[in-house]
Amino acid sequence: MDAIANRRNTSRVTFTRGIDVQIVAIDGTWSRKCTMMDASELGARLALKASMEGLHLKEFFLLLSSTGAAFRRCELAWVNGEQIGANFLKETKPKATGKIPADRG
Secondary structure: OHHHHHHOOOOOEEEEEEEEEEEEEOOOOOEEEEEEEEEOOOEEEEEEOOOOOOOOOOEEEEEOOOOOOOEEEEEEEEEEOOEEEEEEOOOOOOOOOOOOOOOOO
8 A cells, every 4th residue: 555655646534443435336236335444635545345346446426425415426546455546536517518508498
């Protein structure tokens, strides 16, 4: 982990006991409980509580609350055993086209 820690450009908050969170597929087809071990403005280190086998982890949601009201869209940064690194993806706003949407009334 030292090599990974050395590449970080932002300060991280380490949680002594970890925080229970959940990762969910973008399309909702799978979910896994995990523990957030540390986090920064740009990403987090997660310890999965179940197998990652067969999961498409390129992009996923990190649910930070049990209701799903607080979440981040993530991409997989690295895998080290049962731990994964998640990079937080920034929300992209739709580009303005200058066109007014048609009235669908």
